[in-house]
Amino acid sequence: MSLPLLRTYATTTVALLNGTFARLYPDLKTQRVDLSERNAIVTGSNVGLGLEAALELARMGARVILACRNQEKAQAAREQILEAVPKAQIEVWSIDTSDNDSVRAFAEKWAKQEPASKRRLDILINNAGALSNAKATSKQGHEFTYATNVLGAFVLTLSLLRFMPENARVVWTSSIALLGAYPVRPDNLDDQAYLGSLREGKRYPVTHALQLYMNSKASMALLSRVLAKRLKSPGIVSLAVNPGAVRTSIWRRPGYGDVSISALGARWIDVIGIRPQQGGQPLVFAAVDPSAAALSGQYLDRNVPRWMPWWHDDVENDDAVFAQVEKDAGITLEQALKQK
């Protein structure tokens, strides 16, 4: 058996054990850091892990932007945070990560803030994510899961890079599901070939929807790794994180299309899943813990670096995938850095 294959089997076994016994592990607790005068953006923070992370950052004194697509839900989340932390500085901003135009409009709004201290971005948590088996494309014509989970996060990160000081953190909410991804290449990132092969209005088989989700999570970790390497000199930290198997609404959404599968997922997560509060901890650790800065580029699980899929070791492919995402994003890292 080849070494990469052995590594895949070993990590998948660890992953399964990790998920299955997660509730038995001791709670994670992130060291409190003073975040007053710091600005943070958390995408998809009206519920679930994003909301937990936003709450924790607010507790530490940061000004937190809830970057959400549904303003009503986001306002309710803001109220919830204010109830727990009455002095919290929480703002609700609109973003749809599946739409590059919406992401750019968000970044343009960020650029116009006064005074300049409000424009400095210390923490960006790319957390918004979805799993869907609708045969859908984004406004720009990209496969929907890729557009929502990967491309939107990438456009946002590059568009805001010029506002990030040395030691700023970019956190990518990845998943242990990355171990199930097939090797992502520049020509299968967007899965246009598969989209084209389906009849109009037809849904993906649920297995394929899951595959797209796994690929999107592996792509996020890949982008984080390349970004960390290339941003060493401005000193920006990028980390991909597995939050664990968490009891959030992602497991109950109708995105699976097949109701029985959704119900199965919901039951399974109720048995093995950890609390959302605990699921938010790894995101916060990556965003604030002083020791995490030295781990830039790594994929963390329970705050410890873990192996990524074996094909992430192919530097040539990593760079080619990164270049393809830059093309789909309509902005390159070089251009983003020139704006700094």
Ligand SMILES: NC(=O)c1ccc[n+]([C@@H]2O[C@H](COP(=O)([O-])OP(=O)(O)OC[C@H]3O[C@@H](n4cnc5c(N)ncnc54)[C@H](OP(=O)(O)O)[C@@H]3O)[C@@H](O)[C@H]2O)c1
């Ligand atoms: N829960 C787990 O076990 C688990 C495990 C590994 C990784 N993750 C990852 O963790 C992240 C958060 O998931 P969660 O578990 O907290 O699930 P969740 O409760 O379903 O939250 C997902 C969040 O993403 C937002 N979102 C989805 N599509 C969006 C879009 N196009 N534009 C803006 N926001 C969008 C949702 O907004 P709406 O409420 O408006 O839909 C919601 O705020 C996801 O990236 C997920 O893949 C979760």
